[in-house]
Amino acid sequence: MDELLKLRNDIDAIDAQIVELFEKRMAVSESVAAYKEKIGKDVLDSDREREKIGKVRELAHSEFNAQGVEALFNQLMTISRMRQYMLISGQSSEYSGFMPVSGMAVKAREGAAAEDVPFLRMPFDKGTKVVYSGVPGAYGHQAMLGYFGPEVDCFNVATFRECMDAIKHGDARYGVLPIENSSTGIITDVYDLMGVYDNYIVGEYVVRVSHALLACPGASMEDIKTVYSHPQGLLQCRSFLSGKNWQQISLNNTAAAAKKVRDEKDKTQAAVASEMAAGFYGLEVLASKINDLNNNSTRFIIIQNRREYLKEANQISICFELPHASGTLYNILSHFIFNGLNMNRIESRPIPGKKWQYRFFVDFDGCLSQRQVRNALTGIASETDNFRILGNYIHVE
Amino acid sequence: MDELLKLRNDIDAIDAQIVELFEKRMAVSESVAAYKEKIGKDVLDSDREREKIGKVRELAHSEFNAQGVEALFNQLMTISRMRQYMLISGQSSEYSGFMPVSGMAVKAREGAAAEDVPFLRMPFDKGTKVVYSGVPGAYGHQAMLGYFGPEVDCFNVATFRECMDAIKHGDARYGVLPIENSSTGIITDVYDLMGVYDNYIVGEYVVRVSHALLACPGASMEDIKTVYSHPQGLLQCRSFLSGKNWQQISLNNTAAAAKKVRDEKDKTQAAVASEMAAGFYGLEVLASKINDLNNNSTRFIIIQNRREYLKEANQISICFELPHASGTLYNILSHFIFNGLNMNRIESRPIPGKKWQYRFFVDFDGCLSQRQVRNALTGIASETDNFRILGNYIHVE
Numbered sequence: 087m088d089e090l091l092k093l094r095n096d097i098d099a100i101d102a103q104i105v106e107l108f109e110k111r112m113a114v115s116e117s118v119a120a121y122k123e124k125i126g127k128d129v130l131d132s133d134r135e136r137e138k139i140g141k142v143r144e145l146a147h148s149e150f151n152a153q154g155v156e157a158l159f160n161q162l163m164t165i166s167r168m169r170q171y172m173l174i175s176g177q178s179s180e181y182s183g184f185m186p187v188s189g190m191a192v193k194a195r196e197g198a199a200a201e202d203v204p205f206l207r208m209p210f211d212k213g214t215k216v217v218y219s220g221v222p223g224a225y226g227h228q229a230m231l232g233y234f235g236p237e238v239d240c241f242n243v244a245t246f247r248e249c250m251d252a253i254k255h256g257d258a259r260y261g262v263l264p265i266e267n268s269s270t271g272i273i274t275d276v277y278d279l280m281g282v283y284d285n286y287i288v289g290e291y292v293v294r295v296s297h298a299l300l301a302c303p304g305a306s307m308e309d310i311k312t313v314y315s316h317p318q319g320l321l322q323c324r325s326f327l328s329g330k331n332w333q334q335i336s337l338n339n340t341a342a343a344a345k346k347v348r349d350e351k352d353k354t355q356a357a358v359a360s361e362m363a364a365g366f367y368g369l370e371v372l373a374s375k376i377n378d379l380n381n382n383s384t385r386f387i388i389i390q391n392r393r394e395y396l397k398e399a400n401q402i403s404i405c406f407e408l409p410h411a412s413g414t415l416y417n418i419l420s421h422f423i424f425n426g427l428n429m430n431r432i433e434s435r436p437i438p439g440k441k442w443q444y445r446f447f448v449d450f451d452g453c454l455s456q457r458q459v460r461n462a463l464t465g466i467a468s469e470t471d472n473f474r475i476l477g478n479y480i481h482v483e
Numbered sequence: 484m485d486e487l488l489k490l491r492n493d494i495d496a497i498d499a500q501i502v503e504l505f506e507k508r509m510a511v512s513e514s515v516a517a518y519k520e521k522i523g524k525d526v527l528d529s530d531r532e533r534e535k536i537g538k539v540r541e542l543a544h545s546e547f548n549a550q551g552v553e554a555l556f557n558q559l560m561t562i563s564r565m566r567q568y569m570l571i572s573g574q575s576s577e578y579s580g581f582m583p584v585s586g587m588a589v590k591a592r593e594g595a596a597a598e599d600v601p602f603l604r605m606p607f608d609k610g611t612k613v614v615y616s617g618v619p620g621a622y623g624h625q626a627m628l629g630y631f632g633p634e635v636d637c638f639n640v641a642t643f644r645e646c647m648d649a650i651k652h653g654d655a656r657y658g659v660l661p662i663e664n665s666s667t668g669i670i671t672d673v674y675d676l677m678g679v680y681d682n683y684i685v686g687e688y689v690v691r692v693s694h695a696l697l698a699c700p701g702a703s704m705e706d707i708k709t710v711y712s713h714p715q716g717l718l719q720c721r722s723f724l725s726g727k728n729w730q731q732i733s734l735n736n737t738a739a740a741a742k743k744v745r746d747e748k749d750k751t752q753a754a755v756a757s758e759m760a761a762g763f764y765g766l767e768v769l770a771s772k773i774n775d776l777n778n779n780s781t782r783f784i785i786i787q788n789r790r791e792y793l794k795e796a797n798q799i800s801i802c803f804e805l806p807h808a809s810g811t812l813y814n815i816l817s818h819f820i821f822n823g824l825n826m827n828r829i830e831s832r833p834i835p836g837k838k839w840q841y842r843f844f845v846d847f848d849g850c851l852s853q854r855q856v857r858n859a860l861t862g863i864a865s866e867t868d869n870f871r872i873l874g875n876y877i878h879v880e
Binding site: 089090093094096097098100101102103104105106107108109110111112114115117118121122134138141142145146147150151153154155157158159160161162165168169172267268269270271274379381383415416419420422423425426429431432433434435436438439441442483 | 548
């Protein structure tokens with residue numbers, strides 16, 4: 087090990103010098119920022135950066151080292167830009183309209199619900215209008231009740247788009263939409279709508295999908311001959327249903343199945359739906375937790391049409407488009423890493439009308455009041471097309 | 484501008500010294516690689532890297548500089564690891580079983596098809612068995628014909644999974660599956676199956692979705708009262724259909740609509756389907772190119788159960804799982820960038836049974852015979868879980 091130790095000592099000595107030079111470079115960079123601010127020049131000077139990469143490559147003595155130096159200086163220049171944004175920001179920025187919700191009383195969770203983790207909510211009271219997409223008794227309704235409790239003035243719409251429109255036009259203060267299922271992945275239609283509507287995410291809520299077998303009051307397991315549900319509902323209860331010799335019929339959603347059983351008052355019929363649907367439609371629970379996998383959950387977002395966030399918000403969602411160029415995505419990601427921001431998700435979706443071009447959606451840890459977040463976003467906003475902050479809210483695991 | 488010029492000269496002087504130190508560090512790194520190889524030690528030593536980051540942070544004189552130095556040294560250590568992988572690789576690697584298709588006659592495109600760009604194919608002849616998912620006359624069939632021509636011995640299966648199984652069990656040499664639509668995005672079920680089957684992508688084919696109005700021979704536009712198609716088909720021809728006052732009925736796929744019109748021989752019925760379906764079902768084309776957007780295409784993959792690739796292959800697909808840790812994805816991406824590899828796509832999909840954990844799919848430019856590709860993959864394989872190369876093939880834009 088002595089040989090390795092000696093080599094590592096050599097490296098340590100080199101590294102101490104690199105750190106010294108790095109700090110010198112940052113000091114000069116600060117003077118550049120002051121100068122640029124004085125003459126109103128942009129922080130990002132792509133021509134100068136390209137020229138610099140060419141020069142340092144020429145100083146290297148092998149192709150490998152030229153590539154290494156290129157990567158290193160791309161990183162160095164990103165850091166310099168960060169420093170410059172940091173010094174210049176504060177006066178004005180892309181997202182200055184995005185203001186904290188000041189002086190609001192953050193409420194702990196109220197009302198009966200299926201989750202036992204208390205967390206913080208946006209302000210609402212008895213008269214607050216809330217819209218959710220889907221039918222009463224379905225999981226969207228359950229998410230609405232879980233987040234807002236039973237006291238708000240809620241209504242439902244059939245489609246995600248109608249929910250977006252209701253928020254846009256102010257027909258409701260808040261909207262509730264599914265964004266991801268832990269088994270099937272993201273709900274792409276909702277991503278696409280978030281990309282084009284000027285609505286903002288202000289909260290998240292996770293509903294654990296737990297199916298029950300529901301039937302008319304007085305019916306018993308022996309009476310059942312037919313079972314109704316959404317195709318996914320039937321699939322998720324395969325073990326329970328196998329060997330039952332019941333006819334399985336698919337409907338549009340689990341709540342519609344419960345409604346059908348209620349309406350037809352036939353003791354040979356059952357529905358696979360949530361226990362909440364049982365209460366809602368006056369049905370009896372013949373068996374609960376009948377789904378195969380016990381960790382299937384759906385994540386919902388709470389949206390509104392105003393740019394607000396809680397002081398305690400800990401996740402930011404943004405979207406942007408990128409030009410077709412090698413390394414562009416890497417440059418964007420470096421803004422997160424250098425600012426110490428943990429990226430939780432990256433998704434790409436086709437941009438309508440632009441063949442094989444994509445809009446990116448990134449979720450990362452942080453609050454818009456944090457300096458490092460503002461630095462990263464200033465950089466990303468200046469290096470992407472159609473950059474938008476989609477929201478800042480409390481993330482639920 | 485003199486002031487800026489002076490500052491930039493200062494930076495240039497600092498940078499020349501940084502390049503010099505970088506090259507010194509790489510030289511020592513080479514000795515470390517030789518030593519590690521001698522004693523059989525892994526290139527990646529996470530403890531040493533963490534310790535190094537701690538040390539260089541302490542050398543910095545501000546929190547900003549400590550963060551900057553951390554980012555810079557993460558990059559430097561990544562480059563050092565690259566150099567070490569490069570020196571050690573060649574003897575053995577994760578993907579040594581992935582061999583070029585040697586001495587094969589690469590054929591130019593044959594047969595009548597809808598594309599006019601000639602490109603290269605995997606070997607096949609009259610007796611080659613090919614399976615596609617979907618029904619005859621649908622776009623999957625069209626992709627199969629486009630890539631292989633009409634001479635191969637083809638059959639169809641109803642589901643993506645059956646197609647995967649047919650390839651896995653050797654019932655067919657090649658399989659054809661849709662992977663992405665330019666308007667609706669990726670086909671997630673096919674991604675998920677690629678993640679769990681040991682099948683390999685050996686080709687791509689893009690079918691331009693172009694709908695036509697098909698009817699029985701002898702029927703004219705004035706006869707039509709009802710039109711059948713897949714819901715997407717009807718939606719995509721909204722402009723053409725609006726004002727026609729025809730009843731619109733949705734079916735499972737566009738080819739089923741054509742088949743229904745053929746079977747029922749009713750001159751008041753029409754189908755929205757491909758022109759190929761017209762030929763296949765003996766129907767007449769009353770109107771062609773009736774879809775609103777003229778740039779809707781579907782990308783198909785060609786799969787087989789052997790690890791092979793063409794010498795001319797220019798895109799690699801991989802998948803891997805990542806531990807939940809800040810910066811991990813960034814480290815993975817740096818392998819691409821430093822090796823000069825352009826990333827075309829990154830997708831994440833939930834891992835079944837692991838709540839809110841994801842499998843990543845990355846497509847990037849390159850051929851497995853290239854040194855820089857082998858370097859990047861050696862690094863990524865050692866830093867991720869369940870790393871797999873999904874294929875190396877000719878990418879079609």
